Every structure is written in structure tokens, then in C-alpha cells.
Amino acid sequence: MKAVKEISYEIVETSNIFDPRNPELGKIPGGRRCPGSRLVVMDESVDRLFGSRVRKYFQFNGIAVKYLTLAGGDEHKTVDQMLRVASRLTEVGTDRVGTPPIAIGGGVVQDVVGMAASLYRRGVPYVRVPTTLLGQIDGSVSAKTGVNYEGCRNRLGTFAPPPRTLIDRSLIATLPERQVRSGLGEALKMALIKDPYLFTLLEEYGGQLVADRLQDTGTAAASRPGREVTRRAITAMAEELQKNLWESDLKRIVDYGHTFSPIVEMTALPELFHGEAVAMDCVFSAVLAARRGLLPPEQLRRIIATVRGIGLAPTHSMFGDADVMNQALTDTMRHRDNHQYLTLLRNIGDTVFADDITEEEIRATARAIDRLHHHPETNAADLCSTRLAGTPH
Numbered sequence: 356m357k358a359v360k361e362i363s364y365e366i367v368e369t370s371n372i373f374d375p376r377n378p379e380l381g382k383i384p385g386g387r388r389c390p391g392s393r394l395v396v397m398d399e400s401v402d403r404l405f406g407s408r409v410r411k412y413f414q415f416n417g418i419a420v421k422y423l424t425l426a427g428g429d430e431h432k433t434v435d436q437m438l439r440v441a442s443r444l445t446e447v448g449t450d451r452v453g454t455p456p457i458a459i460g461g462g463v464v465q466d467v468v469g470m471a472a473s474l475y476r477r478g479v480p481y482v483r484v485p486t487t488l489l490g491q492i493d494g495s496v497s498a499k500t501g502v503n504y505e506g507c508r509n510r511l512g513t514f515a516p517p518p519r520t521l522i523d524r525s526l527i528a529t530l531p532e533r534q535v536r537s538g539l540g541e542a543l544k545m546a547l548i549k550d551p552y553l554f555t556l557l558e559e560y561g562g563q564l565v566a567d568r569l570q571d572t573g574t575a576a577a578s579r580p581g582r583e584v585t586r587r588a589i590t591a592m593a594e595e596l597q598k599n600l601w602e603s604d605l606k607r608i609v610d611y612g613h614t615f616s617p618i619v620e621m622t623a624l625p626e627l628f629h630g631e632a633v634a635m636d637c638v639f640s641a642v643l644a645a646r647r648g649l650l651p652p653e654q655l656r657r658i659i660a661t662v663r664g665i666g667l668a669p670t671h672s673m674f675g676d677a678d679v680m681n682q683a684l685t686d687t688m689r690h691r692d693n694h695q696y697l698t699l700l701r702n703i704g705d706t707v708f709a710d711d712i713t714e715e716e717i718r719a720t721a722r723a724i725d726r727l728h729h730h731p732e733t734n735a736a737d738l739c740s741t742r743l744a745g746t747p748h
């Protein structure tokens with residue numbers, strides 16, 4: 356037997372999403388409506404900042420809803436939290452199609468609610484309203500849901516794209532600066548693997564993007580880099596996912612920055628945010644590529660400078676620990692059917708896959724990163740030199 360299921364889901368850019376006269380938030384994907392209530396799950400901070408506007412919105416529009424508030428942060432991305440959503444779906448009386456829940460929050464709330472919805476009655480549709488930069492430029496396009504389990508990131512999860520995702524960039528205006536920087540870590544990843552122009556925007560406007568929280572400060576192009584960065588990052592992600600939504604091809608350039616970081620992220624939780632760890636992995640992998648003679652040192656220099664310009668740290672002590680890095684690669688290979696399929700940069704915006712990285716190469720890269728960690732002034736050419744790799748700091 357062979358069955359084909361066509362998937363289509365929309366990502367809608369809107370503004371003033373909680374304005375009662377904006378119909379987007381209340382729309383039911385597919386148009387089928389049941390008389391019952393819909394569950395609205397809000398992130399704790401979102402509830403504090405926007406909760407009263409959200410409540411007014413549904414009241415004004417005569418849409419029956421009930422609420423659940425969940426904590427954000429990866430330490431709360433748990434099975435228990437996911438089951439709380441499932442229980443609440445029952446209390447609310449969620450139907451098969453006509454009362455899709457709405458998740459308003461960062462990547463954590465999106466992943467938790469998405470997973471609950473995908474399991475509930477073997478799958479009910481849901482609506483996603485990402486409120487963090489990371490959620491808007493990365494999670495928004497993704498088909499994946501999940502929770503962390505037994506110390507592993509996203510160990511339990513499903514493929515379940517919601518039929519509707521709403522993006523309102525103004526929601527980012529209340530985000531703490533550190534969260535904005537973390538989100539830009541994912542934008543940097545997209546830039547490095549496929550969009551040199553996006554990279555130049557991050558290179559030129561890194562600090563400004565953070566200070567303005569990607570909001571427009573005027574109408575001239577130079578006062579709107581946030582708009583361009585958001586759109587380009589989302590478009591690039593959508594292009595990549597569209598051709599491989601179910602990840603039947605395990606060679607994915609979008610996994611750049613996600614090979615060595617998961618183990619560090621889980622071990623260092625809650626000290627490190629996702630995008631922070633991703634940016635560090637991007638640097639580690641760039642050093643590896645440069646040491647192979649693939650990436651020119653000058654490009655490596657620009658990458659590290661841009662990471663710093665955004666206000667992100669290029670390294671963490673764990674990336675300088677060769678044993679941890681080798682373990683990270685081994686763990687990630689299990690996720691890639693025992694292949695490395697490591698994306699390496701040949702240039703900013705140009706990649707190649709490697710499947711022959713040696714343990715010694717990882718060791719030498721970790722030594723170079725350790726050097727960068729302890730001596731931030733180390734220049735890119737020195738990071739690539741074989742001599743340095745042998746010298747203890």
C-alpha cells in the first residue's frame with residue numbers, strides 16, 4: 356500500500372496581532388469551526404506582558420477560549436509540561452479539527468504545545484504564534500515538535516507542522532537583549548550556510564539589531580535591517596525545509612551549528628541559550644573547516660568578528676574540551692544513521708559535506724578553540740596553524 360499526504364501550511368506576516376480588529380489570530384485554519392472552546396496556551400512572560408490584550412481580543416471577537424500558562428526556558432521543555440497541555444485539551448473539550456489550540460510563546464512553548472497537539476487524538480491541528488526571535492525565524496518554519504528527555508535535546512518528539520503560523524515582529528520589542536542575541540545566532544547560521552547578503556547585514560548591523568530589537572526605526576533601508584534579516588532568515592529556512600520536510604535526507608545544511616552544540620547545551624543548561632550554543636558550534640565548525648584548508652582565514656576572522664558584533668561569545672570552555680567534542684560528534688552521528696554528514700564552510704554562504712573527520716582533527720580544533728577561549732585576541736590565521744594546535748596555552 357502506498358498513501359500520499361500533501362502538506363501545506365501557511366506562515367502569515369501580520370502586525371498589531373492583538374488588535375481586536377485584526378482577524379488573523381482568531382481564524383480557524385481550513386475554516387471548519389466547532390462550537391466548543393479553543394485552548395490558548397501562553398508563555399508566562401507573554402501572559403504577563405500581553406495577557407490582558409489577548410483576553411480582550413477573544414472577548415471582543417466573541418471567540419470562546421480557555422487558557423493555560425506555561426513557563427519558558429529549556430529546563431521546562433519536559434514530558435510533564437507536554438502532558439499538562441494534553442490534560443487541558445481534554446478539560447476544554449478540544450474537537451478533532453474545529454477547535455485548534457493556539458500556542459503563543461517562544462520555541463519552548465511552541466515545541467511543547469505542538470507535541471501535545473500532534474499526539475492528542477492522534478493529531479489535532481494547532482496555530483503557532485512565536486514570540487521570540489528564535490521562534491520566529493527558525494521554529495516558525497519547522498515541522499518539528501518535541502521535548503527534552505533523559506538529558507537529551509528533543510529526544511521525544513514528532514513531525515507535525517501546524518497549518519497556520521502568525522509572525523508579528525513587534526512582539527520581539529519586549530524580548531530581553533540576551534534572547535535577541537540568541538535568536539540572531541540562528542540567523543547567523545542561515546547566513547553562513549546559504550546567504551552571504553544576510554551575513555553582511557549581520558556583520559554591519561549586529562549591534563544595532565540587538566539594540567533596536569529588530570524594530571524599524573525609520574523608513575530608510577538602513578533603519579530597517581531587522582525586517583530584512585527576519586525575512587531573509589525565514590525564507591532561507593523555508594527553502595531548505597520544503598525540499599526535505601520529513602528529513603528523509605539526513606544530509607542537511609540547516610544542521611550547521613547543531614552538531615557539537617546539543618551536548619554542551621544540555622550539560623550547561625540553563626547557563627546557555629539555544630542560539631548562543633548554536634553560534635559557538637558555528638565558530639567551532641568554521642575553525643575546523645579553516646584548519647582543513649577549506650575556509651579562508653579571512654572569512655573565519657569575519658565570522659568571529661560578527662559573532663562578537665552581535666554580542667555573542669564565540670566559545671565556551673566545553674567547546675575547547677576535545678573529549679566532549681568527540682563525544683558530541685558520536686552522539687549526533689546516531690541521529691544521522693551513523694554518518695557524520697558534517698556541514699563545512701568553503702566560504703560564507705557555500706558549504707560541503709564531510710564524512711571523514713578524524714578524532715585528531717576534532718582534538719586539534721578543540722585546542723585552537725581553547726586557545727581562543729583563553730586568549731580572545733588570537734587571530735584567525737593562528738587558529739588555523741598546525742603549530743598552535745600542539746602548544747598548550
Ligand SMILES: NC(=O)c1ccc[n+]([C@@H]2O[C@H](COP(=O)([O-])OP(=O)(O)OC[C@H]3O[C@@H](n4cnc5c(N)ncnc54)[C@H](O)[C@@H]3O)[C@@H](O)[C@H]2O)c1
Pocket residue numbers: 398399400401404426427428429432460461462463464466486487488489490493494495497498499500501509526527528529530531534537629
Ligand atoms: N521545532 C523546531 O524546529 C525548533 C526550531 C528552533 C528552536 N526550537 C526550540 O526552541 C527552544 C528555544 O526557543 P526560545 O529561544 O524561543 O526560548 P523560550 O521559549 O524558552 O523563550 C525564551 C524566554 O523568552 C521569554 N519570552 C518569550 N516571548 C517573549 C516576549 N515577546 N517578550 C519577553 N519575553 C518573552 C520566555 O518566557 C522565556 O523566558 C529550544 O528548545 C529549541 O530546541 C525548536
Ligand SMILES: [Zn+2]
Pocket residue numbers: 493541613629633
Ligand atoms: Zn536551532
